[in-house]
Amino acid sequence: MITIDQVSKSYGKKQVIKNVSLSIPEGSCFGLVGPNGAGKSTLLKLITMILSADHGEITIAGESTKRNSAKIKQQLGYVPQEICLEETLTVEDNLKFFSQVYNVPSSIQKERIDHVLKTIQLEDRKKTIVKQLSGGMQRRLNIGCTLLHDPLLLIMDEPTVGVDPNSRNEIYNVVKTLIKSNKTVIYSSHYMEEIEKLCDLVCFLNQGEVIDMNSPQTIKQKNTTKAVEVSIKTSDLKHFQHLGEPKESKNGYVFPSDDPLRLIHQLTATMKEHRIDVHHLQMVTPSLEDIYLQKTGQSLSEEGQS
Numbered sequence: 001m002i003t004i005d006q007v008s009k010s011y012g013k014k015q016v017i018k019n020v021s022l023s024i025p026e027g028s029c030f031g032l033v034g035p036n037g038a039g040k041s042t043l044l045k046l047i048t049m050i051l052s053a054d055h056g057e058i059t060i061a062g063e064s065t066k067r068n069s070a071k072i073k074q075q076l077g078y079v080p081q082e083i084c085l086e087e088t089l090t091v092e093d094n095l096k097f098f099s100q101v102y103n104v105p106s107s108i109q110k111e112r113i114d115h116v117l118k119t120i121q122l123e124d125r126k127k128t129i130v131k132q133l134s135g136g137m138q139r140r141l142n143i144g145c146t147l148l149h150d151p152l153l154l155i156m157d158e159p160t161v162g163v164d165p166n167s168r169n170e171i172y173n174v175v176k177t178l179i180k181s182n183k184t185v186i187y188s189s190h191y192m193e194e195i196e197k198l199c200d201l202v203c204f205l206n207q208g209e210v211i212d213m214n215s216p217q218t219i220k221q222k223n224t225t226k227a228v229e230v231s232i233k234t235s236d237l238k239h240f241q242h243l244g245e246p247k248e249s250k251n252g253y254v255f256p257s258d259d260p261l262r263l264i265h266q267l268t269a270t271m272k273e274h275r276i277d278v279h280h281l282q283m284v285t286p287s288l289e290d291i292y293l294q295k296t297g298q299s300l301s302e303e304g305q306s
């Protein structure tokens with residue numbers, strides 16, 4: 001569906017997309033992950049042709065963005081990071097307005113609006129003024145406005161930023177409905193749990209470069225570095241310094257290791273030596289978030305609180 005071939009982009013002297021190549025199959029949900037400033041929005045703006053690449057080529061459904069932009073735009077829905085709605089109008093009037101923006105023929109406008117209201121689960125809110133909607137509902141309407149021309153490709157730039165967990169689940173449901181109806185979705189996020197729930201493919205972007213791209217399962221299998229979680233107290237940590245730098249976890253501390261069995265022997269020996277009781281000791285596999293941290297030295301979640 002989409003091929004990005006050796007694409008680079010600079011703002012002034014600063015190169016923010018560096019020779020990126022990737023391809024996104026039709027009907028897939030493609031997750032773009034990276035901390036603030038990784039280049040996610042810039043890459044999405046290149047795909048949506050808001051920006052043009054300095055080098056390289058982007059092809060969507062066989063058409064080059066350089067040559068056939070008008071044709072591609074008909075198949076493309078872009079959900080920007082910022083909510084872009086007229087808040088003094090009702091839900092329905094916003095949808096009517098965006099139908100006109102997207103040149104939806106008036107003969108099918110009502111049918112399209114009804115279908116979109118169902119998809120975004122706002123059928124009972126169509127007469128509500130936008131500013132009276134919750135943040136999560138506004139985000140769903142923001143998505144709905146990009147569905148009116150029935151695009152094949154949807155590009156969503158952090159659609160759950162600033163949304164509470166319940167509303168986030170409702171947005172996931174909308175995205176899942178879109179994936180089931182065979183749309184291709186590109187979904188950028190700081191939240192790794194979203195990517196794991198929704199995406200068939202995940203691309204880790206860091207400082208404008210693709211550092212890994214695969215299914216979430218394959219990335220986890222490839223990065224088999226294991227770790228051991230142990231329930232020790234912070235005051236006892238000094239006895240374990242020779243076993244590396246642990247990370248605090250829900251049940252105590254997690255020690256990374258390429259040889260977890262050996263580490264378990266070392267941990268138990270140290271506990272015995274210092275007479276430390278242990279209630280919990282288990283091998284753990286890293287989450288996608290941990291893998292990103294290992295690869296970049298940067299945490300997504302800390303950066304992702306904005």
Ligand SMILES: Nc1ncnc2c1ncn2[C@@H]1O[C@H](COP(=O)(O)OP(=O)(O)OP(=O)(O)O)[C@@H](O)[C@H]1O
Nearest residue numbers: 011012014016034035036037038039040041042043
């Ligand atoms: N119009 C612009 N002019 C100059 N620099 C820009 C511009 N837009 C973005 N940048 C810079 O380019 C880099 C990549 O920004 P981009 O917004 O693409 O990252 P991002 O991964 O989407 O980050 P965030 O999660 O914060 O939205 C950042 O260093 C940013 O400051």
